[in-house]
Amino acid sequence: LIIPIAILAIVSSRQIRKISLRTAGIAVLVFIATLTPAIYQLISSYDIYKEFFSQGTSRVTNVPATYYIDKLAHNAGAAFLVVMSLGIAVALFYRKKEDLLCLLWLGIVFAFFQAQPIKGWNYLLPIIPVATILAARAFVFLISFLKPVLLTQGLFSSSNKKSAIVTNNDSGSIPVKKMVAGILIAWVLIISSFYQVFTSMNIIINERPFAGLREAAFWLVDNAPGKGVMTLSQGSAQYVLSLYGNIDAYPFGSYQLHTILPGGTVIRGPPDPDPLIQNGTVTYFVYYVTPSINDAGDDPIHDPGTPTAKKFVQLIHKYQSSVRHIIYDEYVGLD
Secondary structure, eight states: OHHHHHHHHHHHHHHHHGOHHHHHHHHHOOOOOHHHHHHHHHHHHHHHHHHHHHHHHOOOOOOOTTHHHHHHHHHHHHHHHHHHHHHHHHHSSSSOHHHHHHHHHHHHHHHHHHHSOEEEEEGGGGGGGHHHHHHHHHHHHHHHHHHHHHOOOSSSEESSOOOEEEETTTOOOOOOOHHHHHHHHHHHHHHHHHHHHHHHHHHHHHOOOOOOHHHHHHHHHHTTOOOOOEEOOOOTTTHHHHHHHOOEEESSOOOOOEEEEESSOOOSSSSHHHHHHHHTTTEEEEOOOOOOOOGGOOOOOTTTTHHHHHHHHHHHHTTTOOOOOOOOOOTTTOO
């Protein structure tokens, strides 16, 4: 998406005639050098990339059309959404040449992911930088608009190119209105920063309370070194065990994603558990549950009521496994 955004920005701003062949050549070389790892992966694994893209475009996420707006409001806060919208309006009606790139960036990326049938909260990440810039654009506009009201009359006097600050040397005191404006701005920044941090931590702690995979990894390292493990997964949860315990971990679930097995072998979807268990590759199961997950649209397989969780329990019973260790979390309880 970077390429069409850049081309449209250059053409729309009528700057294409000012770009020399030397400048264009340097830009292309820098672009290629920066993206060399991605370009290499694309060329060396083109078939896998094509299959990934085909599977991604064929999957449909059953969410409302306002999914991305809802996610942005929920994770960044309603205040950020309002300020960003104001910034977009300012960029549209009081447009400067720098605003064109921001508007094209936001519009093309958002439209692309909105048109895709598969949705994901992480797809919002490419628009966060430009959303932040547009939010700042709104603040700059508001400050410029309110400056004559908030500051003492005659404090700023304009010339053709510069603004001069006129101070009263007799009293040596800061004008009351200027002090009030400074306190209000500082207060808004403190409150908004606290709100953002609190919201983020609240989501991490309270709305994603399933814990224990990291602790399970530590226990397995101490009590069952070198043993293979299988856990409930939507395609990536097993890597937590590998990360914290360097454990050979395998997923149990139902999904279309590819799985990278220990050793680097890539297979489509989850592996068949029975051969892994029967040949001794998998010795331990890690089953984790959470009774309260708000994001039901993402199929929380760690909810004990889902079909995947029930099948995992049936597998545990099939091989007559016994409980070796339990980790309780304060949000789960002792039941």
